[in-house]
Amino acid sequence: MTMQTVSLNTSYGGTQGVYRHASRETRTDMTFSVYVPPHADGSRLPVVWYLSGLTCTHANVTEKGEFRSACAALGLIFVAPDTSPRGEGVPGDPANAYDFGLGAGFYVDATREPFARNYRMWSYVTEELPKLVAENFPVDPNRQSILGHSMGGHGALTVALRHPDRYRAASAFSPIVAPSQVPWGIKALGGYLGDNKQAWRKHDAVALIEDGARLSDLLVDYGDADQFLTEQLRPELLQGACEKAKIPLTLRRQPGYDHSYYFISTFMADHLRWHAERLKG
Amino acid sequence: MTMQTVSLNTSYGGTQGVYRHASRETRTDMTFSVYVPPHADGSRLPVVWYLSGLTCTHANVTEKGEFRSACAALGLIFVAPDTSPRGEGVPGDPANAYDFGLGAGFYVDATREPFARNYRMWSYVTEELPKLVAENFPVDPNRQSILGHSMGGHGALTVALRHPDRYRAASAFSPIVAPSQVPWGIKALGGYLGDNKQAWRKHDAVALIEDGARLSDLLVDYGDADQFLTEQLRPELLQGACEKAKIPLTLRRQPGYDHSYYFISTFMADHLRWHAERLKG
Numbered sequence: 001m002t003m004q005t006v007s008l009n010t011s012y013g014g015t016q017g018v019y020r021h022a023s024r025e026t027r028t029d030m031t032f033s034v035y036v037p038p039h040a041d042g043s044r045l046p047v048v049w050y051l052s053g054l055t056c057t058h059a060n061v062t063e064k065g066e067f068r069s070a071c072a073a074l075g076l077i078f079v080a081p082d083t084s085p086r087g088e089g090v091p092g093d094p095a096n097a098y099d100f101g102l103g104a105g106f107y108v109d110a111t112r113e114p115f116a117r118n119y120r121m122w123s124y125v126t127e128e129l130p131k132l133v134a135e136n137f138p139v140d141p142n143r144q145s146i147l148g149h150s151m152g153g154h155g156a157l158t159v160a161l162r163h164p165d166r167y168r169a170a171s172a173f174s175p176i177v178a179p180s181q182v183p184w185g186i187k188a189l190g191g192y193l194g195d196n197k198q199a200w201r202k203h204d205a206v207a208l209i210e211d212g213a214r215l216s217d218l219l220v221d222y223g224d225a226d227q228f229l230t231e232q233l234r235p236e237l238l239q240g241a242c243e244k245a246k247i248p249l250t251l252r253r254q255p256g257y258d259h260s261y262y263f264i265s266t267f268m269a270d271h272l273r274w275h276a277e278r279l280k281g
Numbered sequence: 282m283t284m285q286t287v288s289l290n291t292s293y294g295g296t297q298g299v300y301r302h303a304s305r306e307t308r309t310d311m312t313f314s315v316y317v318p319p320h321a322d323g324s325r326l327p328v329v330w331y332l333s334g335l336t337c338t339h340a341n342v343t344e345k346g347e348f349r350s351a352c353a354a355l356g357l358i359f360v361a362p363d364t365s366p367r368g369e370g371v372p373g374d375p376a377n378a379y380d381f382g383l384g385a386g387f388y389v390d391a392t393r394e395p396f397a398r399n400y401r402m403w404s405y406v407t408e409e410l411p412k413l414v415a416e417n418f419p420v421d422p423n424r425q426s427i428l429g430h431s432m433g434g435h436g437a438l439t440v441a442l443r444h445p446d447r448y449r450a451a452s453a454f455s456p457i458v459a460p461s462q463v464p465w466g467i468k469a470l471g472g473y474l475g476d477n478k479q480a481w482r483k484h485d486a487v488a489l490i491e492d493g494a495r496l497s498d499l500l501v502d503y504g505d506a507d508q509f510l511t512e513q514l515r516p517e518l519l520q521g522a523c524e525k526a527k528i529p530l531t532l533r534r535q536p537g538y539d540h541s542y543y544f545i546s547t548f549m550a551d552h553l554r555w556h557a558e559r560l561k562g
Contacts, residue, residue: 011547263291
């Protein structure tokens with residue numbers, strides 16, 4: 001698999017890169033970013049995957065996420081994929097809404113037409129991109145973790161729950177925890193997967209936990225001034241599922257914070273330290 | 282003077298605000314951002330002014346500057362103005378170049394037509410905006426400092442050199458130190474001020490130092506991979522002027538860094554700590 005370098009910038013002693021490649025899964029070019037911290041030649045480093053929210057590309061967290069300082073100090077590689085296929089011929093939301101189609105892949109492999117051809121974000125972020133990254137960057141495949149924001153928090157939780165042996169840690173900012181039960185998720189899962197709600201359960205963190213998936217522990221932050229909190233995010237549903245399943249969940253309600261990168265950046269270093277603890281040795 | 286709030290976001294325990302007001306100087310609406318760190322009610326805080334570079338608005342540093350973490354820890358207010366007037370009827374570069382007109386006010390009061398009516402960025406950043414900020418935020422007018430990037434580094438140095446009693450500290454990332462001697466500056470100072478090069482000297486840090494202006498000390502960082510280094514920035518001219526004038530200059534050549542916010546954000550906390558030291562008590 002080949003990729004081309006879009007940009008390289010020295011930052012905090014390491015290198016922030018942006019790369020593009022022709023994706024086999026999405027049948028489009030895909031762009032992603034990788035930060036490699038300062039490190040000794042030949043060493044293999046733990047890698048943290050970051051999945052972004054609705055409307056975002058790799059660029060939002062890369063520019064506004066304030067992760068490089070902590071990644072440089074902790075020796076973490078940080079990878080940020082896009083949130084959907086893009087480009088000529090890729091179908092979007094029929095009404096051009098922000099919450100479906102372009103920028104809103106929801107980390108599923110679509111089975112419904114006309115989306116099934118390109119919307120393969122599940123396979124892209126769990127199979128194709130990890131292989132490409134492993135081939136091109138000094139990652140230690142035994143030390144991987146994942147986090148995400150909002151729709152990407154949904155992605156991070158579902159990916160981690162279905163790959164307990166691959167990701168040593170998972171955390172989220174303001175995640176959509178039960179897409180089957182909230183408007184954003186019902187629209188997206190219905191649109192990409194069709195009406196069979198059984199198929200939705202593999203893309204719903206709360207349903208996965210109810211169906212037996214487990215994580216060793218979990219860190220979730222949300223802001224109590226988040227405009228999407230009560231209708232779309234509903235952290236209490238994750239709390240209930242984790243309690244029942246005895247999954248240790250650290251759920252923090254951050255006073256005054258909203259859904260933006262001003263919130264994410266504030267707690268990013270905190271999350272990365274939590275990940276680094278679990279990626280040791 | 283009145284202003285309207287464009288947005289408020291909690292970040293690092295403080296508040297990142299964006300504001301708009303009708304400027305008397307530029308005869309346009311002007312937008313700026315202010316970060317207020319967590320603080321006790323009624324306390325007055327030191328304030329750091331940040332002047333941005335070519336093409337930027339307040340938004341670039343506000344989104345990519347990574348200053349809030351350090352400002353919260355050090356108790357600093359951080360103010361970021363725009364770099365030019367904007368809006369209907371404001372003349373720009375005749376050829377739509379990025380280095381003159383909109384986004385390129387160069388922190389001067391233009392005397393040449395058609396720019397004299399709106400391009401009053403010197404008076405805006407040194408008089409009008411400080412008054413507005415003092416009226417609306419808990420700033421301590423006796424503890425102010427200034428920094429900037431590129432064209433904004435030029436702005437920070439010239440503003441500090443001409444107000445030695447107002448700003449206790451000045452620093453810069455990749456500043457244009459001698460605009461009278463480099464293409465960007467010759468175009469801008471000629472375009473805004475006309476051909477009388479005597480008038481340029483008050484907007485040229487090296488010339489101001491030659492003419493007797495002084496600073497108690499100065500911190501300047503630049504990247505050795507900066508594409509503008511040898512033609513536009515020429516830090517050696519500042520070094521020569523400071524040596525002659527016995528101004529203590531800490532001039533740091535940062536290996537591998539370019540002209541971008543990936544560079545600025547890396548050293549932002551460092552600069553803010555340096556400012557905070559000088560803003561004590």
